[in-house]
Amino acid sequence: MASERKATADPARSLALLWRTREPTSRSAGPALSVDRIVRVAIDIADAEGLDALTMRRVGEALGVGTMSVYTYVPGKAELVAVMIDTAYGEMPRPAVEGDWRTRLERIARDNLALYQRHPWMLRAETTRPVLGPHLMAKYDYELSAIVDIGLTDVEVDAVLTLVLGHVKSAARAASEVVDLERETGMTDGQWWQSHAPWLETFLKPGAYPTASRVGTAAGQQHGAAYGPEYAFEFGLQRVLDGISVVVAERAANR
Amino acid sequence: MASERKATADPARSLALLWRTREPTSRSAGPALSVDRIVRVAIDIADAEGLDALTMRRVGEALGVGTMSVYTYVPGKAELVAVMIDTAYGEMPRPAVEGDWRTRLERIARDNLALYQRHPWMLRAETTRPVLGPHLMAKYDYELSAIVDIGLTDVEVDAVLTLVLGHVKSAARAASEVVDLERETGMTDGQWWQSHAPWLETFLKPGAYPTASRVGTAAGQQHGAAYGPEYAFEFGLQRVLDGISVVVAERAANR
DNA sequence: GCAGGTGCCGTACGTCGTACCGGCCGCCGG
DNA sequence: CCGGCGGCCGGTACGACGTACGGCACCTGC
DSSP: OOOOOOOOOOHHHHHHHHOOOOOOOSSSSSOOHHHHHHHHHHHHHHHHHHHHGGHHHHHHHHHSOOGGGGTTOOHHHHHHHEEEEEEHHHTTTTOOOOHHHHHHHHHHHHHHHHHHHOHHHHHHHSSSSOOOHHHHHHHHHHHHHTTTSSOOHHHHHHHHHHHHHHHHHHHHHHHHHHHHHHHHSSHHHHEEEEHHHHHHHHHHHHSSSSSHHHHHHHHHTTTTSHHHHHHHHHHHHHHHHHHHHHHHHHHHHHH | OOOOOOOOOHHHHHHHHHOOOOOOHHHHHHHSOHHHHHHHHHHHHHHHGGGGOOOOOOOOOTTTSSSGGGGOOSSEEEEEEEHHHHHHHHHOOOOOSSSOOOHHHHHHHHHHHHHHHOHHHHHHHTTTOOOOOHHHHHHHHHHTTTTTTOOOHHHHHHHHHHHHEEEEEEEHHHHHHHHHHHHHHSHHHHHHHHHHHHHHHHHHHSSSSSSHHHHHHHHHHTTSSSSSHHHHHHHHHHHHHHHHHHHHHHHHHOO
């Protein structure tokens, strides 16, 4: 496989897939498969067992179908993942916006965090170029709408959203790492640390890195391991929102 | 390969590798290989051609050595990448801190951005648990030291650093995507967009997603494609620093 | 001079994505 | 009513990948 991406030759093919341009076959008892069925199954696998468990053979198997049959509907794995991502965006809530901008933006951040918690594989899959599917468009539009009127330029509004979503993704990634480390090693975060700590001390010259040691253990103590990422998310989110407030207030004053 | 990570059984082995616990062989003309030579070559490959091009066969070849010889020094690919990461941290500058905390923190952010620009593969490799090597420790200690005295608790100081580094990584990732999209498709970001845009318009109902369209094109126009990520980095960094200022000022006032 | 160990590596296995091609079956034009 | 055709399905096979295993060559310490 090497990369998740290849020449990807044909934008038309990929986009058509994302936007489901395909007349349903006129066949009486339609085909056994469909892009939607494939995507649904693939998302289930990735949710339950991670991106690494998502192989084309596995998808075929889960559908009770030969591996290669999947390729009738999907040009390749990269494209499948792209559709999975867009589909996941599609299931996000988009309630009518309410409250002040900060409340709205905070809400958006939490919704995105929840998305990543439900579908942790997105954190590993999204490394590549955004997907440009219909649901991403809808999401982007929805989220922008919540903050277009805060008195910043369009470009700044875009940057604000990028900043917040970037923070969410970072925090989600950190949290996700803890989770799948636990799954893969069978140890909790705390146990993992305890098994590594003695070895570390062997190598560390005593008294080296005093600041790191003090702060590190302080951080470790405070939030009992699993709570760490959550704290980082909350703290960071408030800082980011504070920072945005500063510009927003500046602009309001200069008007 | 499936995952970059496996059971990883033995923490001792991995840590010993990171910290280079190994007496140099007494052999007259020392062995042809060494962990350092391997790591250096591997970093060169990853820098030049990306993580996907980094295969064990390729590393052996670049060293003029059989594939399996590499395994004499390194337990597996995951561990090799871990050492590569720690090594990269080791080459970061750590000048004496100067200026106020904001200046120092900004400096740290820019140094980290530069690191990721020099070694974009780190953005894809670091998905996994932090590496706990000596250079990461030194880096963590150095960066913390620059901000321990800003009047926040240890836990908050840690969260501040996490926030800033998280932003840097997000921005670097966005920038890196643009770069390697260009390498892989041979098109600039602008060209790519132009080749996809007409197809997109085919699918989009005219008038749908007005906000997204307006803001999206505004953002696209303003910064000529390649400049987009850079703007996002700068804007976000200032917002983050502003946000941190707010708490710092609060604490200073309450003292 | 010899035994043991260290560094090296050829071969082979299991996994992956997927190209290719051949068989199947329901529909439609004659 | 029937013959062919087009969409669907999937078996086989290829070329990557990481790496387990076992053997070979040479140096070193006795």
